[in-house]
Amino acid sequence: MKVFKFGGASVKDADSVRNMCSIIKTYINDPLVVIVSAMGKTTNALEHLLSLTMEEQDSSKAFDKIRTFHLAIASDLGLSSDEKLNLELAEIFEQLENGLNEFSSSMGYDYMYDQTVSLGEVLCTKIISAHLTNEGITNTWLDARKVLRTDDLHRQAKVDWGASQAMIKSHVNQIEEGIVLTQGFIGSNSDFKSTTLGREGSDFSAAIFATSLNAESVTIWKDVPGVLNADPKKFDKTKLYKRLPYKEAAEMTYYGASVIHPKTIKPLAQKGIPLYVRSFQNPDNEGTVIEESIVPNLAPAIIHKDKQTVMSFKISDFSFINEHHIHLIFEHIKRLNLTINLMQNSAISFTICMDDNPKKREQLRTALIEEFLIYYNEGLEMITVKNYNQKTINQLMTDKEIIIEQRSRNNFQMVYKIG
Ligand code: ASP
Numbered sequence: 001m002k003v004f005k006f007g008g009a010s011v012k013d014a015d016s017v018r019n020m021c022s023i024i025k026t027y028i029n030d031p032l033v034v035i036v037s038a039m040g041k042t043t044n045a046l047e048h049l050l051s052l053t054m055e056e057q058d059s060s061k062a063f064d065k066i067r068t069f070h071l072a073i074a075s076d077l078g079l080s081s082d083e084k085l086n087l088e089l090a091e092i093f094e095q096l097e098n099g100l101n102e103f104s105s106s107m108g109y110d111y112m113y114d115q116t117v118s119l120g121e122v123l124c125t126k127i128i129s130a131h132l133t134n135e136g137i138t139n140t141w142l143d144a145r146k147v148l149r150t151d152d153l154h155r156q157a158k159v160d161w162g163a164s165q166a167m168i169k170s171h172v173n174q175i176e177e178g179i180v181l182t183q184g185f186i187g188s189n190s191d192f193k194s195t196t197l198g199r200e201g202s203d204f205s206a207a208i209f210a211t212s213l214n215a216e217s218v219t220i221w222k223d224v225p226g227v228l229n230a231d232p233k234k235f236d237k238t239k240l241y242k243r244l245p246y247k248e249a250a251e252m253t254y255y256g257a258s259v260i261h262p263k264t265i266k267p268l269a270q271k272g273i274p275l276y277v278r279s280f281q282n283p284d285n286e287g288t289v290i291e292e293s294i295v296p297n298l299a300p301a302i303i304h305k306d307k308q309t310v311m312s313f314k315i316s317d318f319s320f321i322n323e324h325h326i327h328l329i330f331e332h333i334k335r336l337n338l339t340i341n342l343m344q345n346s347a348i349s350f351t352i353c354m355d356d357n358p359k360k361r362e363q364l365r366t367a368l369i370e371e372f373l374i375y376y377n378e379g380l381e382m383i384t385v386k387n388y389n390q391k392t393i394n395q396l397m398t399d400k401e402i403i404i405e406q407r408s409r410n411n412f413q414m415v416y417k418i419g
């Protein structure tokens with residue numbers, strides 16, 4: 001059994017869907033579970049639709065845009081007269097519309113978000129299922145909400161591993177013929193209300209299905225050739241890793257590499273299931289395999305993060321930073337659920353770097369204003385280099401006003417102002 005995951009960019013229009021179908025055809029002789037996210041930027045569009053509804057603004061144009069977008073792809077795929085599909089799509093749009101009409105603030109934004117946004121994946125996979133059928137690919141459309149059980153933490157739902165694994169196994173094993181087509185990103189709680197796993201969570205869904213089914217591998221089909229040592233949109237001369245140890249890939253996602261969702265690696269590593277990252281534009285190329293391995297001389301991985309805040313807590317009375325101060329600062333960091341990307345201390349000050357978040361920054365500042373002199377700087381950028389060498393660092397440091405610099409044996413990090 002293999003698990004394939006196709007993201008939004010790989011199903012953004014009819015040609016992309018045809019391309020995806022041709023990739024699937026190549027592997028049709030293997031038992032296959034295909035996990036797909038919403039088409040193109042549909043998740044953003046649904047988020048926008050919901051915010052218009054909440055603000056009691058006219059949302060009819062935003063609604064029609066989503067509807068037209070999907071119907072146009074279906075029509076372009078020659079599915080306009082597919083009665084079954086037409087009915088299914090009409091039903092989903094009705095559900096979307098009714099849900100939004102019934103919205104009341106007492107339901108809570110996060111709950112409503114999941115009921116609305118999850119439909120992007122449902123719409124997408126319904127169209128794809130009809131297209132695969134048309135192309136002669138036997139497939140079973142599986143509702144991920146039926147088998148992926150989570151808690152009630154809407155928008156960041158935690159997976160109930162035991163229940164999900166049992167249900168995924170029993171449902172998938174019942175399907176005797178053809179491929180299984182299901183949705184990434186979505187699940188449901190014990191009341192069968194839709195939940196979502198957090199933005200870009202479809203990779204994680206692929207890992208959940210793969211571990212439940214003891215799959216032989218997971219392949220994430222992307223618009224990049226594989227895992228590169230830097231984001232090609234931000235850096236030129238990037239290098240492709242042919243092979244990466246799990247640990248290396250997991251740490252890259254921790255530092256902000258967006259190529260794979262951070263939660264994806266751990267469950268796969270625990271079961272020793274290899275993860276392939278390959279290009280849907282060049283499906284003959286091998287891409288990257290992430291697996292248990294020792295890879296000597298890995299190229300430095302450069303991970304860039306923007307929108308960073310550096311905040312310093314300074315002691316004003318000539319005493320020094322001690323455990324008491326650090327304890328106090330972290331008590332509030334924990335209370336506010338903040339994630340620290342980097343920290344540093346000197347004799348009289350303690351400095352942290354975190355993602356820009358003016359609201360929480362103010363809450364933190366207010367909580368500690370009696371104890372410290374507090375300075376902060378927002379809109380900064382951060383670069384982490386794993387497995388660095390001096391040449392890479394020299395290049396990266398050129399023409400930057402560096403605010404914090406830190407290095408260990410393997411990692412180099414700096415926070416700087418954009419010039
Ligand atoms: N469609 C969801 C999103 O855009 C999930 C995913 O793409 O993985 O965040």
Ligand code: MG
Pocket residue numbers: 007008009037200
């Ligand atoms: Mg996506």
